[in-house]
Amino acid sequence: EAGVVQSPRYKIIEKKQPVAFWCNPISGHNTLYWYLQNLGQGPELLIRYENEEAVDDSQLPKDRFSAERLKGVDSTLKIQPAELGDSAVYLCASSSPFAGGMTDTQYFGPGTRLTVL
Amino acid sequence: AQSVAQPEDQVNVAEGNPLTVKCTYSVSGNPYLFWYVQYPNRGLQFLLKYITGDNLVKGSYGFEAEFNKSQTSFHLKKPSALVSDSALYFCAVRAFNTGFQKLVFGTGTRLLVSP
Numbered sequence: 421e422a423g424v425v426q427s428p429r430y431k432i433i434e435k436k437q438p439v440a441f442w443c444n445p446i447s448g449h450n451t452l453y454w455y456l457q458n459l460g461q462g463p464e465l466l467i468r469y470e471n472e473e474a475v476d477d478s479q480l481p482k483d484r485f486s487a488e489r490l491k492g493v494d495s496t497l498k499i500q501p502a503e504l505g506d507s508a509v510y511l512c513a514s515s516s517p518f519a520g521g522m523t524d525t526q527y528f529g530p531g532t533r534l535t536v537l
Numbered sequence: 538a539q540s541v542a543q544p545e546d547q548v549n550v551a552e553g554n555p556l557t558v559k560c561t562y563s564v565s566g567n568p569y570l571f572w573y574v575q576y577p578n579r580g581l582q583f584l585l586k587y588i589t590g591d592n593l594v595k596g597s598y599g600f601e602a603e604f605n606k607s608q609t610s611f612h613l614k615k616p617s618a619l620v621s622d623s624a625l626y627f628c629a630v631r632a633f634n635t636g637f638q639k640l641v642f643g644t645g646t647r648l649l650v651s652p
Contacts, residue, residue, distance in 0.1 A: 424580070462541075462627050462642025463581070476639065511580055525571070526640060528580035 422446070424529030426512050432535045438500035441532045444493070445514030453526060454480075454487060454497050455511040463511055469495065499534075507536045539564040541630050543643035550618045551651050558613040558646045560628030569631040570611040571640065572602055576624045584626075587611060598622070618650045 425444040433439050445452050450471050455463035466485070468476040471492040480487065484503070489495040499506055513526040540563045550556045562568055569588055573581040585596025592604045602613045611628060629642045 426580075429578075460644065462629070462644050464642070465639040468639070479639075513581075525583050525586060527583060528573075530578070530580045533578075 424512055424514055424527055426510075426529035426532055428532055429530060430533050430535075432537065433502055434537050435504055436501040438498065439502050439534060440496055440498045441510050441512075441534075443495045443497070443512030443529060445495075445512070446516075446527055449514035449516045449527075450492065451515045451524070452489060452495050453513040453515075454495070455513065455528075457509040457511055457531070459508070466497070502534075502536045504536050507534055509533050539568075539630050539641050541628050541641055541643035543626075543628055543646045545646050546644075547647040547649060549649050549651065552620050553617050556615050556618040556622070556648065556650070558626050558628075558648060560611045560613065560643060561609050562611060562628070562630045563609065564630055568611075570602070570604065571629040571631075572596065572600070572611075572613050573627045573629065573642075574624045575627065575645070581627060584613070618648075620650050620652055623648055623650045 427442050452469040454466040456466050457463045465479055467480045467487050469489045472489050485499055487497045509531040511531045512529045515524040515526045542561045544559055571586045572584040574584055575581050584600050585594050585602055587594045587604045595601045600615050602611055604611050625645045625647050627642050627645050629640045631640050
């Protein structure tokens with residue numbers, strides 16, 4: 421079974437430029453998460469999708485960050501414009517609600533390492 | 538609010554020796570607890586979780602964790618460490634009876650196993 425796929429793996433941009441990250445979850449997983457991981461820290465949730473609906477985006481800085489999951493499968497996270505402080509690893513995860521609701525395990529992709537110069 | 542503390546930034550152990558990576562948590566209500574491992578330039582890999590039942594949970598790669606409700610701890614253990622276990626380990630918690638709660642991670646503990 422293929423895992424969570426993310427691209428690109430690495431991205432270097434200059435500040436004020438836009439950037440987008442793509443995630444394809446594990447097949448059949450209808451819950452998708454985007455996390456931000458700063459250096460030396462644990463991941464922090466940015467947004468959670470149930471199918472195509474964003475059900476928890478309280479941690480997403482909406483002035484510059486946006487996300488979409490139009491068909492309830494793959495998802496894109498965008499930053500426009502990027503700032504120096506956005507340099508971090510952006511992780512995508514997915515889970516299946518049929519595995520037990522709140523007990524479901526989240527499976528993570530390899531992440532996209534963003535460097536803003 | 539829920540939180541997780543991993544008091545050690547790094548744990549050093551010799552190959553073949555037992556290892557323990559500590560985790561304490563704070564939640565309102567019963568906790569769901571998870572351990573993940575992260576290798577360099579890789580995403581987090583699930584190791585094990587505690588939901589209910591036996592306090593000793595067995596997971597992948599020979600790891601296990603002991604849930605201690607009175608001490609609010611969920612320490613990760615392995616009887617005999619391997620050099621290949623060297624990685625970054627994250628403990629995470631989710632509350633049980635407060636509706637959906639996000640998974641809250643600790644800051645991570647780097648495990649270094651020397652040959």
